[in-house]
Amino acid sequence: MKNIVQNVYLHKDTCNVYVIEDGTGLIVIHAGNGSVLDKISTSFPGKKIIACLNTxxxxxxxxxxxxxxxxxxxIYVPYWEQDMFCGTTGFWQERQTWINYDGRWDRFSPISSIKPAGYLRDYDKIRIGELVFEIIPTPGPTPGAISLSLRIGGKKIIFTGDLIYGPGKVWNLASSQWNYNDAYGVCYWIQSLREIRAKGADILLPCHGEPIFSPQEALEKLEQNFNLLLKYRARPEELDAVKTEKWSGLTKITDHLYLDKASAAQSFYLISQSNKAMALDYGYRAPMLFPIKHHFSTRRPLLHGIEALKERFGIERIDVVIPSHIHDDHVCGIPLLERLFGTQLWCAERLADVLENPYRYNVQCIWPESMKVHRRIPFEKEFWWEEYKFKMHPSGAHTFYSAMIEFEVDGLKVIHTGDQQGFSDMVKRPDMFYHNYVYQNRFRREEMMNAAKLIKKIRPDLIISGHWETVKVNDEVLKALEKAGSEQVKIHEMLLPTNEFDWNCDHIGAEIFPYHLEFSEPNQSKKVQVKIRNPFKEAKGGLVKMVLPEGWQVVPQVHKVQIKGLGEKTLEFTIKIPGKLKIRRQPIAVDVTLDNYPLGQIAEALVTANWPEKTPWGGGVWG
Ligand SMILES: [Fe+2]
Ligand SMILES: [Fe+2]
Structure with missing residues (x-):
C-alpha cells in the first residue's frame, strides 16, 4: 500500500481505496471491490477496521x-443516496427503462442492499475513532455525492470522490447529465469545485486518478474546462446557474425585511432588534435545475442565506422558521435548519401533521423527511416573535395545507400569500395575476373568492409571495382579485355538474389514512381511518367496504354509514395481514356505495409489511 501522507495509505482496485490509521484502528474510504480487506490483513496484521465511509x-x-x-x-453512505445502497429492491423495481429521460447515472447502483451504521449528512461533522470528518455536499459526479474533509498529520486532506480525476479532468463525464441532453450536473459540479477550492485543502484524494498535491490549480483548471464545455452545450438557464453573484446576497424589501436571492422558492428574513432572524419559508437553494424525473438526490436541500445574513447583520443562524405551505420547495430545508442550528419550526395547525407525518398523506409536492413542529398556531389568533405581531389566516386553492401570514414591519402591513396567486412577472403589472390552484391539492372553487375577500379585509400595504415580485396593494389590485375570485366559482360551476354531483374540484370522494401503511412486525393489526365525502345535496345512507388481497382480515368487513348532504364522515377499520407476509407497496382500496349509487373503489392505500430493507426510501414505506 502506498503511503500518501502520515497515516494515510492508498490501495488501488476498482477505485482508489484509502486506509487511514489512527490509535483505535483503521478507517477505509471507498469499499472498492473489497480486495483491501485481504491487503489489510497482511499489511496491518491484528489491526481492527472500524469503519468504511463512501462518497x-x-x-x-x-x-x-x-x-x-x-x-x-x-458502513457509512451518503444520506441522499440511501435508496441506492439500502433499498436496492425497490430502487431497481422503480428504475424506468422504457421512454427513459432520466439521465442520472444510476445504472452503476449496487445490486444488493446493505445495512449501514449511519448516513453521511450534509454539513455534519462525524467522529470515527479519533478522527473528525466534515461532510461537504459536492453534487456533480452524482447528484447526491459528498466529499469528506479531514485534518491529519498537520495537513488538510479532502476525499473528493469522483469530483476530480486530475488537473482539469474528471473520470466520468457522462454522469454529468442528470436529465436528457442537459448540463445540469456540470452546473452543480462547477459550484462544488468552488466549494472545495474555498476549503483550502493541502491534498485532494480522488476516487479515481492520482492524489492531487496542488489542489487550487487542479480545481481551477477543471472549472475552466467545464466552462468551455458549457459554451457549446448550455441553455440560458444553465449559463445563468453558474453566475455566483446572481444567486447570492439579500434584497431589501423594508428596513427589517429581506429577500434571500439564493432561495429558489423565495425565503424572506425578518430581522429583530435583538438581531435575530426569522425565515418565512426555507426550501431549495437557487438556481433550481431539476431533472424532469425527481429523485431525492436531485432535490437535495442546500444551505442558503446564512452567509448573507452573517455578512450583513452578523447573524449566524435562523431562530424560527414559518412555512407558508407544505410544498417541498418551501419546507425542504427546514430539517437542515433544525439539525444544524436548532431552529424552531412554527406553523399553522393545519400544516403540522403533514410536516411531521408525511407518509400519512397522498397530496402533491410533499417532502418525505419528517420534521419537528415546535409550535402549532391556530388561525386568526395573534402571536408574537420578538417585537413582531403575526396572525395566520386560512388559505387554500394552491394547497389546502397552507396559511396566509399577516404581520407588520417598519410601519407596513404585509401578507405572505404563499403560492396561492401568481403575480405576473411577464408584464410587471401588480393587477395582473393568475390563480395558482392545484386540483389534487384539495382545491375548492370558492377559495380564490374567499382569499380576495380576506385580502380586502386585511388591506395590506404589501403582498409578498412564494415566487413573484412584491406587490404594492391598491384598490385596483383588490378589485381585480375580487372579480377574478367570483368568476372562478362561476367557471367551475359551468364545467362541473355541481347540481347533481359535487366533489367540488378535487374529485377526491374518499381517502385512506395513512396512505403508506406499514406493518413492521409479523402478526400485527393496524387501524386505518377512511374519510368519505357525500357528493349529493341530500343525506345518504351507504356501505363502505375494504377491499384486500385474499387471506387478509378486516374488522368490520363493511361499514354502514349515514352522511348528510355534501357532508363528510370518518370511519375506522382494523386490518390484519397473514403472519409473516413480506410485501412492499401492496395496494388496497375502499369500495363505496351511497344509496343506489355505486361509486366504486374511490380510494387506495399502499401496504408494506416486514420488508427487510430498512431505508424509508425505495425499499421501505415512502418510496
Ligand atoms: Fe412554490
Ligand atoms: Fe407551492
Whole structure:
C-alpha cells in the first residue's frame, strides 16, 4: 500500500481505496471491490477496521460493501443516496427503462442492499475513532455525492470522490447529465469545485486518478474546462446557474425585511432588534435545475442565506422558521435548519401533521423527511416573535395545507400569500395575476373568492409571495382579485355538474389514512381511518367496504354509514395481514356505495409489511 501522507495509505482496485490509521484502528474510504480487506490483513496484521465511509454509489466504488458487512465493519453512505445502497429492491423495481429521460447515472447502483451504521449528512461533522470528518455536499459526479474533509498529520486532506480525476479532468463525464441532453450536473459540479477550492485543502484524494498535491490549480483548471464545455452545450438557464453573484446576497424589501436571492422558492428574513432572524419559508437553494424525473438526490436541500445574513447583520443562524405551505420547495430545508442550528419550526395547525407525518398523506409536492413542529398556531389568533405581531389566516386553492401570514414591519402591513396567486412577472403589472390552484391539492372553487375577500379585509400595504415580485396593494389590485375570485366559482360551476354531483374540484370522494401503511412486525393489526365525502345535496345512507388481497382480515368487513348532504364522515377499520407476509407497496382500496349509487373503489392505500430493507426510501414505506 502506498503511503500518501502520515497515516494515510492508498490501495488501488476498482477505485482508489484509502486506509487511514489512527490509535483505535483503521478507517477505509471507498469499499472498492473489497480486495483491501485481504491487503489489510497482511499489511496491518491484528489491526481492527472500524469503519468504511463512501462518497457516492457507483458500483466500482462500493461493490465490495457486502464483504465489509460480513466482517461486521460499520458502513457509512451518503444520506441522499440511501435508496441506492439500502433499498436496492425497490430502487431497481422503480428504475424506468422504457421512454427513459432520466439521465442520472444510476445504472452503476449496487445490486444488493446493505445495512449501514449511519448516513453521511450534509454539513455534519462525524467522529470515527479519533478522527473528525466534515461532510461537504459536492453534487456533480452524482447528484447526491459528498466529499469528506479531514485534518491529519498537520495537513488538510479532502476525499473528493469522483469530483476530480486530475488537473482539469474528471473520470466520468457522462454522469454529468442528470436529465436528457442537459448540463445540469456540470452546473452543480462547477459550484462544488468552488466549494472545495474555498476549503483550502493541502491534498485532494480522488476516487479515481492520482492524489492531487496542488489542489487550487487542479480545481481551477477543471472549472475552466467545464466552462468551455458549457459554451457549446448550455441553455440560458444553465449559463445563468453558474453566475455566483446572481444567486447570492439579500434584497431589501423594508428596513427589517429581506429577500434571500439564493432561495429558489423565495425565503424572506425578518430581522429583530435583538438581531435575530426569522425565515418565512426555507426550501431549495437557487438556481433550481431539476431533472424532469425527481429523485431525492436531485432535490437535495442546500444551505442558503446564512452567509448573507452573517455578512450583513452578523447573524449566524435562523431562530424560527414559518412555512407558508407544505410544498417541498418551501419546507425542504427546514430539517437542515433544525439539525444544524436548532431552529424552531412554527406553523399553522393545519400544516403540522403533514410536516411531521408525511407518509400519512397522498397530496402533491410533499417532502418525505419528517420534521419537528415546535409550535402549532391556530388561525386568526395573534402571536408574537420578538417585537413582531403575526396572525395566520386560512388559505387554500394552491394547497389546502397552507396559511396566509399577516404581520407588520417598519410601519407596513404585509401578507405572505404563499403560492396561492401568481403575480405576473411577464408584464410587471401588480393587477395582473393568475390563480395558482392545484386540483389534487384539495382545491375548492370558492377559495380564490374567499382569499380576495380576506385580502380586502386585511388591506395590506404589501403582498409578498412564494415566487413573484412584491406587490404594492391598491384598490385596483383588490378589485381585480375580487372579480377574478367570483368568476372562478362561476367557471367551475359551468364545467362541473355541481347540481347533481359535487366533489367540488378535487374529485377526491374518499381517502385512506395513512396512505403508506406499514406493518413492521409479523402478526400485527393496524387501524386505518377512511374519510368519505357525500357528493349529493341530500343525506345518504351507504356501505363502505375494504377491499384486500385474499387471506387478509378486516374488522368490520363493511361499514354502514349515514352522511348528510355534501357532508363528510370518518370511519375506522382494523386490518390484519397473514403472519409473516413480506410485501412492499401492496395496494388496497375502499369500495363505496351511497344509496343506489355505486361509486366504486374511490380510494387506495399502499401496504408494506416486514420488508427487510430498512431505508424509508425505495425499499421501505415512502418510496
Ligand atoms: Fe412554490
Ligand atoms: Fe407551492
Amino acid at each position: 457516492h454509489h457507483f458500483r466500482p466504488t462500493v461493490q465490495g460493501l457486502p464483504l465489509f458487512e460480513e466482517h461486521d465493519i460499520s
